[in-house]
């Protein structure tokens with residue numbers, strides 16, 4: 001359903017070039033959910049924007065393919081890509097719920113989204129489509145006639161999800177869909193995403209920091225570090241046996257009942273993309289990073305038994321090359 005291959009994005013800043021996405025490849029099947037985690041600045045939002053072809057200057061997509069239902073989005077012309085957005089691939093950006101227009105009714109905003117794709121759709125067909133989308137996110141179709149300020153945060157986020165699924169896309173990307181919501185509402189929004197996905201059998205990418213919340217929802221977890229995908233494993237593998245030392249640090253930094261109140265962060269700071277460490281970008285923070293190999297050679301991604309992917313010298317011998 002979705003195949004991302006060799007995706008690369010650079011931001012050309014006054015201070016130099018920042019490669020925010022470096023040779024990112026993965027696949028996702030229909031009905032599958034992928035969680036994308038990593039520290040702030042690791043390139044998660046850049047990846048979503050690149051997949052939507054919404055990277056703005058000074059950023060540029062340098063290369064790569066994003067194949068949805070056998071079509072490479074990167075090869076479409078502007079009009080083709082405009083049509084693909086929402087109908088093939090939908091993006092619910094970070095803070096989407098705060099960008100609903102305050103002076104236009106929810107229904108009109110939904111109808112606009114449909115009309116931009118289906119010019120000849122009748123008014124009643126549009127209303128039916130909106131009502132169905134609102135119902136599938138557990139909102140009363142009456143929300144159609146309301147304004148954003150009349151809705152709670154969780155309801156607004158569900159409206160954004162409803163807009164995302166209006167045209168039943170094959171791929172849905174939700175960037176931090178639960179940030180700024182209380183924990184109860186977070187769970188409800190996650191449940192809504194689960195339900196919606198089951199309804200339309202889409203491939204879903206959830207971007208977020210909260211490993212705990214992800215664990216309950218997604219099938220696989222992708223870990224990003226300094227613009228690269230460093231590990232992609234099933235949730236169970238990631239939580240019971242993380243392979244990459246950075247994934248191990250992320251999992252160890254989660255609070256659990258055995259170490260109540262003790263938070264172990266990850267030592268060191270995330271590197272600046274303008275001054276990436278040589279070799280493996282994680283080596284200065286890695287307990288195994290002090291050898292010549294780690295300091296001078298960038299680890300290539302390898303596939304381990306069972307199909308999980310890791311880009312780390314510790315596993316160079318064990319795995320076979322990732323395509």
Ligand SMILES: Nc1ncnc2c1ncn2[C@@H]1O[C@H](COP(=O)(O)OP(=O)(O)OP(=O)(O)O)[C@@H](O)[C@H]1O
Nearest residue numbers: 011013020039040041042043044045046047058273
């Ligand atoms: N417009 C821009 N100009 C220059 N550099 C940028 C721009 N946007 C992003 N970057 C750089 O690209 C890197 C990746 O940013 P991105 O927003 O994708 O990270 P992220 O993982 O989504 O972070 P967060 O979790 O904080 O949203 C950052 O290090 C940032 O410095």
